[in-house]
Amino acid sequence: MSDDILVMRGITKRFGGVTALRDVSLAVRRGEIHAICGENGAGKSTLMKVLSGVHPHGSYEGEIVFEGRPCSFGGVRDSERRGIAIIHQELALCGQLSIAENLFLGNERASRGFIDWNRTNHAASELLARVGLRENPTTPVHDLGVGKQQLVEIAKALAKDVRLLILDEPTAALNDDDSAHLLDLLDGLREHGVTSVIISHKLNEVKRIADSITILRDGRTIETLPAREVAEERIISGMVGRDLEHRFPPRTPRVGEEVLRIEDWTVHSPSQPDRVVVDRANLVLRRGEIVGLAGLMGAGRTELAMSVFGRSYGVGVSGRVVKEGREIDTRTVRRAIRNGLAYVSEDRKRYGLNLIEDVKRNVSAAGLGKLASRGWVDENEEFSVAERFRRSMNIKTSGVGTQVGTLSGGNQQKVVLAKWMFTDPDVLILDEPTRGIDVGAKYEIYSIINELADQGRAVLVISSELPELLGLCDRVYALAEGRITGELTRAEATQERLMHHMTQGQTS
Structure with missing residues (x-):
């Protein structure tokens, strides 16, 4: 046999x-x-x-x-x-x-x-x-x-x-x-x-x-x-089909002034209101900077991001979100978007995309107000916007009329990024931006993230992959049991030091 x-x-x-x-x-x-x-x-x-x-x-x-x-x-x-x-x-x-x-x-x-x-x-x-x-x-x-x-x-x-x-x-x-x-x-x-x-x-x-x-x-x-x-x-x-000598595209950071500050942010579980999921978290994001958020499963990373973006998660939320020195209202998704925030969910198929719609409708979904006049969407302009993003982000599809559900994972993620870039945000929160994406497509996503930072936007990246955070970010916050337990610069950060902060239960 x-x-x-x-x-x-x-x-x-x-x-x-x-x-x-x-x-x-x-x-x-x-x-x-x-x-x-x-x-x-x-x-x-x-x-x-x-x-x-x-x-x-x-x-x-x-x-x-x-x-x-x-x-x-x-x-x-x-x-x-x-x-x-x-x-x-x-x-x-x-x-x-x-x-x-x-x-x-x-x-x-x-x-x-x-x-x-x-x-x-x-x-x-x-x-x-x-x-x-x-x-x-x-x-x-x-x-x-x-x-x-x-x-x-x-x-x-x-x-x-x-x-x-x-x-x-x-x-x-x-x-x-x-x-x-x-x-x-x-x-x-x-x-x-x-x-x-x-x-x-x-x-x-x-x-x-x-x-x-x-x-x-x-x-x-x-x-x-x-x-x-x-x-x-x-x-x-x-x-x-080529050697990837470097997993991450080269970048020279040009970090500017503070754009967003999250102060004493506390969130309770919606199913167990007496349980604190995020505990007095403090973060600072600056223009042109890529900041990482590291933590084990259950540390509260996604809960922090979703609660800041329109109170999409949690109850009993307290704390302040300060943008450019002024406290802003992010209590609904619409208000968060108006104040220049964008959030790319870790589950793009459930929360990021309408899989039965085409690329064009998905790209315009979060910013339809920019295309509408008297309640009507200018479809020609919608097509032009989607086509512009398709070309600039190298979304591999025959046209913007292609159903998003038929695209590969990497190209779907580019469509999600295009959707939020169309809202012209100052701050992007990217939750597991390369989950389920192959090595070559990851490099392209990293290049897009670098470009967003080079445009002067502040980017917060949540990732379960420590090498990704170390290769991509200028600073990394560590989160454990809902608390910020450490903050490391690119020069200071190692997998061992991050893991130390991610596994401790009190602020260091």
């Missing part, structure tokens, strides 16, 4: 006049974890959708051989019957149903036409134990966090006797602890004979967990490498 559980040969997939995959080949050894890396738009997810039957046989060219037999899947059910399961980046769970109901949806444990709930819940408990999830199987899925929902998806795949598990960006929305738990779980599944294919932008995780890496670029196979023996720089070079 061949060591390869999966072989894909000469896969070509077209969408109209666009070729998403061109003669792609891939071989995955039995019992390994095989990573697929590439920039957004490289064809990674499309290739896995071909394999799993989302794109059925006949809609692509090429051959798929699984466990030594040629396959022609007409849909996802066909691939699942053969032991192939895919977990998409956007989880496919029904929030109102219980864990057990989700695990066996379409695969019910029934007798004489009736669901056997005792058998169902017992089987669900066994599957949850396999993935290390200590939850009652009758718990509704919407009561679980994203990390636990991801484990439910894996348990659901195990219920179908999976032999090849495909995971598309499985840790993109997870914190460090949940990510580590998920990677440990994949390690355990490998020991029990489950082969995994993982798509990920997080090269440190890929290096830790994968046995082999296949790199795609522009819909083509570049090379397959042994994961543990190859340097990240080699992987990045294959992904982007």
Whole structure:
């Protein structure tokens, strides 16, 4: 028997006049974890959708051989019957149903036409134990966090006797602890004979967990490498087609006068009003400066940003926001925008974009008043504005009439940035601006952030990636348990010093 559980040969997939995959080949050894890396738009997810039957046989060219037999899947059910399961980046769970109901949806444990709930819940408990999830199987899925929902998806795949598990960006929305738990779980599944294919932008995780890496670029196979023996720089070079000698674009800061001061900012949890989420925080932002905000999950980073921007989060908010020496009112989003603030959410798909609208409507959404006269929007001017941003920010799309939901993550993030730049803000708060974005697109986002600072705007960057804050920011504040615990200049900041401040409970 061949060591390869999966072989894909000469896969070509077209969408109209666009070729998403061109003669792609891939071989995955039995019992390994095989990573697929590439920039957004490289064809990674499309290739896995071909394999799993989302794109059925006949809609692509090429051959798929699984466990030594040629396959022609007409849909996802066909691939699942053969032991192939895919977990998409956007989880496919029904929030109102219980864990057990989700695990066996379409695969019910029934007798004489009736669901056997005792058998169902017992089987669900066994599957949850396999993935290390200590939850009652009758718990509704919407009561679980994203990390636990991801484990439910894996348990659901195990219920179908999976032999090849495909995971598309499985840790993109997870914190460090949940990510580590998920990677440990994949390690355990490998020991029990489950082969995994993982798509990920997080090269440190890929290096830790994968046995082999296949790199795609522009819909083509570049090379397959042994994961543990190859340097990240080699992987990045294959992904982007050039050496990235520096991960961050060069910049000479030109820091000006103070533009925004947040004083004694305190926020309480809306679900537990007696719990303080942000505790007397003080920050200063200056023109032309990029300031970082570092903190572990739950430290209050996003809560601080959202509460400042229109009281979008929290109750019992107190403190002052002072702009250019004058206290301003940011109690609603409209007032915050009028006072020159902009906030790019960490969840661009839910809060930053209207995915079923086109690029044009998304770019103009936050500043329609600038395009309206007597209640009517000048559509020609709206088109011109969107086209200007499309060109200046290199948003890769055929035109501003393209639906935003069809764009890659990096290009979606550029649209969000364009939307807020159109409001001409003095202060931009960017919450996880490169989450779920590949290395090449990150560089472009960093260049845009640098340009915003060079225009004299103040930029506050919230990020879970300490190397990102260290490479991008002029100063970094550390946040722990809702309190500012440290402030470091670029010259002073190191990962160790930031982590020290992020893990202490009192102001230093």
